[in-house]
Amino acid sequence: MSVNNAKSHDPADHSDDPILQHTTQQCTRALVFDGTNVDTATQVGACLFWTAVTVAGARNLVKDDLLALLGIQDIQSLKNVLVSAFQFVVWGRKTLQDNTIPVFSRRCVIACLKVTAWTAISLLSYCPIGRLAFGRALRRRTIKAVTQDGGVSGNAFMRFVFSMYSMASSPQGILCLSSAVLLPRAQQALYSNQQASNGILRRTASTIFTLFRVAMTVTSGVAAYTQANPNHLIPSNPWLPEPVNMDYLRLSSISPQAAVSSPIGVLICNLGTTPSPKPNDVASFLQEFLMDPRVVEIYPLVWNLVLNGFIIPIRKYTSGQLYERLFNNAGTGSTSPLEFHTRSFATTVQSELGGDYIVEYGMRYGNPSIAAGLSKLKAAGCERILVFPKYPQYSGTTTASIYDDVFTQLMRYRFVPTIRVMPPYFNSKAYVDAVATVASQALQNRDDIEKFVISFHGIPERYHLRGDPYPWHCEATAHAIAHCMGWKKEDWLLSYQSVFGKDPWLLPATDETVERLATEGIKRVAVLCPGFLTDCLETIDENGTENAKIFEENGGEELVLVPCVNSSQVWCRAAAQLIQQETQNWLTEMP
Numbered sequence: 001m002s003v004n005n006a007k008s009h010d011p012a013d014h015s016d017d018p019i020l021q022h023t024t025q026q027c028t029r030a031l032v033f034d035g036t037n038v039d040t041a042t043q044v045g046a047c048l049f050w051t052a053v054t055v056a057g058a059r060n061l062v063k064d065d066l067l068a069l070l071g072i073q074d075i076q077s078l079k080n081v082l083v084s085a086f087q088f089v090v091w092g093r094k095t096l097q098d099n100t101i102p103v104f105s106r107r108c109v110i111a112c113l114k115v116t117a118w119t120a121i122s123l124l125s126y127c128p129i130g131r132l133a134f135g136r137a138l139r140r141r142t143i144k145a146v147t148q149d150g151g152v153s154g155n156a157f158m159r160f161v162f163s164m165y166s167m168a169s170s171p172q173g174i175l176c177l178s179s180a181v182l183l184p185r186a187q188q189a190l191y192s193n194q195q196a197s198n199g200i201l202r203r204t205a206s207t208i209f210t211l212f213r214v215a216m217t218v219t220s221g222v223a224a225y226t227q228a229n230p231n232h233l234i235p236s237n238p239w240l241p242e243p244v245n246m247d248y249l250r251l252s253s254i255s256p257q258a259a260v261s262s263p264i265g266v267l268i269c270n271l272g273t274t275p276s277p278k279p280n281d282v283a284s285f286l287q288e289f290l291m292d293p294r295v296v297e298i299y300p301l302v303w304n305l306v307l308n309g310f311i312i313p314i315r316k317y318t319s320g321q322l323y324e325r326l327f328n329n330a331g332t333g334s335t336s337p338l339e340f341h342t343r344s345f346a347t348t349v350q351s352e353l354g355g356d357y358i359v360e361y362g363m364r365y366g367n368p369s370i371a372a373g374l375s376k377l378k379a380a381g382c383e384r385i386l387v388f389p390k391y392p393q394y395s396g397t398t399t400a401s402i403y404d405d406v407f408t409q410l411m412r413y414r415f416v417p418t419i420r421v422m423p424p425y426f427n428s429k430a431y432v433d434a435v436a437t438v439a440s441q442a443l444q445n446r447d448d449i450e451k452f453v454i455s456f457h458g459i460p461e462r463y464h465l466r467g468d469p470y471p472w473h474c475e476a477t478a479h480a481i482a483h484c485m486g487w488k489k490e491d492w493l494l495s496y497q498s499v500f501g502k503d504p505w506l507l508p509a510t511d512e513t514v515e516r517l518a519t520e521g522i523k524r525v526a527v528l529c530p531g532f533l534t535d536c537l538e539t540i541d542e543n544g545t546e547n548a549k550i551f552e553e554n555g556g557e558e559l560v561l562v563p564c565v566n567s568s569q570v571w572c573r574a575a576a577q578l579i580q581q582e583t584q585n586w587l588t589e590m591p
Contacts, residue, residue, distance in 0.1 A: 045163030265382030
């Protein structure tokens with residue numbers, strides 16, 4: 001070929017590429033098997049047949065084999081065995097030495113060995129025999145009975161009868177009926193043969209017959225269950241199916257430009273909240289929150305008893321009253337302020353980022369969940385997702401808990417998108433400037449403020465001693481904000497709030513700090529909560545109500561609560577900037 005006539009290669013041009021035209025052929029057999037709805041009459045007929053066969057087989061096994069082995073032929077013999085067992089438990093070896101219950105222990109041992117063998121056979125009979133050879137084949141036979149029912153589709157009773165006939169005439173039905181009805185008689189005939197009563201051949205044949213009956217009884221039960229619940233036969237894996245519009249995966253496999261052009265998903269993650277102040281809703285939220293091992297590091301079994309037995313039954317009412325006061329004072333109607341501002345934040349960030357991104361949000365505890373947010377991003381065709389925790393300062397109790405949930409949810413997917421997590425942004429200029437801007441607006445014309453308290457949520461001291469860098473991040477944030485606000489060293493204090501439990505927590509405590517300031521003659525303080533990006537119970541109620549009351553009761557005149565950045569324009573723009581910086585290389589064209 002002449003070089004001049006050669007066609008230049010464009011990586012983005014796949015108009016003549018046969019792979020671009022490839023589409024996966026649908027497996028009609030699988031779709032029919034998984035999606036066909038069987039009418040009630042047909043389903044009941046099939047279930048009834050297999051249930052009857054299972055009961056008959058199990059009854060004969062227990063009666064003719066297991067109970068006979070223990071010497072139980074009637075009520076009196078059953079009573080004797082129970083009395084003998086009681087005597088053996090009470091007097092033990094002495095009973096055997098006195099020959100009070102001859103051969104009882106031998107029979108028990110043999111019976112236990114037989115039950116063990118039955119259990120092993122039962123497990124093998126469930127899968128592969130029960131699920132594959134019986135369940136799937138009979139499911140197809142039921143579907144065939146629905147689609148080719150000999151003209152009886154209009155009569156429910158006839159469909160019921162036809163379904164039973166279809167099951168009974170199947171090879172599986174004939175085999176299981178023979179096992180339940182004929183084999184017990186064959187074994188009885190074998191036992192009645194006096195000439196072979198002590199022969200090895202008789203015992204071997206009887207054992208094989210019994211094990212075969214066990215297998216057929218179990219497979220009959222599997223067949224009955226799968227007729228009642230056909231989903232039992234759908235391949236039992238934990239992976240969720242991909243969204244219907246999977247074409248973006250095909251295109252991104254062919255063209256790098258297609259992968260780059262797919263939207264970038266942003267999952268905004270927050271702590272979560274109770275949907276209402278009702279005690280049951282509060283109890284559900286507290287149970288999920290406080291049972292997280294990242295939050296409370298106590299042995300789960302012990303903590304579960306303490307939490308559900310003592311703490312939640314009381315706190316669902318006391319905390320419910322606090323949440324009711326929060327809902328009434330937050331100005332967000334019947335919606336929790338945390339959920340209200342998180343939703344508004346996600347919407348505003350979406351508008352800031354534009355069409356290259358799709359923004360969803362999810363709560364670590366409660367709804368909408370992180371799982372729901374990931375599902376929406378995957379349904380929108382996002383092959384790359386940035387996880388954005390609304391925690392500037394890293395802590396194992398918050399940020400790591402979100403990572404746990406995100407990656408646990410991703411384990412449920414067959415195709416896992418590329419995941420990136422936003423690093424802690426405790427000293428990011430965009431974040432610090434946004435906090436300082438909101439604080440400056442709130443404190444405008446408030447030259448009478450004598451002290452500024454920068455309050456963070458606390459954690460147990462031992463968490464930090466075991467490696468949690470949270471207090472260091474808080475200190476760095478506080479110093480950065482103070483510098484940005486132009487405060488002198490003596491103008492501000494750092495403290496930690498929301499102590500729970502008896503363990504030593506990070507100090508100084510916010511409530512003790514405002515109390516001390518009031519006793520020292522400070523009349524007006526302002527409290528900032530930069531670790532909380534959204535106003536919630538800890539900011540509005542704990543600081544704005546409880547700590548304000550403590551301050552005033554000890555001589556202070558006014559505690560000014562600076563609002564969180566919430567969904568303010570300056571913070572949404574700063575968050576969009578952080579997201580764009582972290583995903584910058586995702587926006588560039590791949591080679």
